[in-house]
Amino acid sequence: MKFIVLALSLLVSNVALAQVVIVGSPSAPEINAAQAKRLFLGKIKTLPGAGSITVVERQTGDALKADFHAKVTGKSEAQLKSYWSKQVFTGKAKAPVEVDSAAMVKAQIANNPGAVGYIDSADVDASVKVLFTPN
Template sequence: MKKLLSVLTLSLGVAFTASAGVVIIGNNAAGDMSAADVKKAFLGKGDSSLVVYELDEGNSTRSEFHSTVTGKSDAQLKAFWSKQVFTGKGNPPATVASATAMKAAVASNPSAIGYIDEADIDGTVKVILKP
């Protein structure tokens, strides 16, 4: 029993340290944004000139981002976008499959924003907000 508890404790420690935290990224030419502006953008209520990218559903970074920034769970987010689409008020952001794809999409468009784990940051994109 003691051995099992030690293994579980170590496993949880690894799970929590694997993620450095979510950061919002933009093209290197992008300026900083407030948390309120980012929330609006990812809920389709912000600056219409922004191109917003999301990670695919089921991605843990996506869940962490929305929990922290928009205050919505995966289920709430899905319900929100279903209602927006049904009522004709908006469509969800385009999705990408990975942090690498997110960086490529954001780096190629000066009007694009997205989010990735802070551990995935490199020189191709600029951190515009750390929530």
């Protein structure tokens, strides 16, 4: 029984240590916290030196998505859903592309150099560049 409790506590501590990072193509410019928030709320659609941006999100219900938005946009998933419904309905913004894994985020970036998304820092490889690390 002690072994099971120890194993579960190690698993939980590893999950808690996960660090979400915003990534883009290797040629994309680094961004700051204000740019990150505005990008992921559809308020800016281009970055200097990168041109038009496509935002790639994780699927609703993904723990990384909830963690990311708590740190970057300050919105819960329910608030995001409401926000994007309004933005799309009024024509102010196009909803982000949603994918269900870090591999799919990286594939979107590989296929579209103007794409930005977020993944766990452990999933970063040479195919992407870390553009910003939220606190």
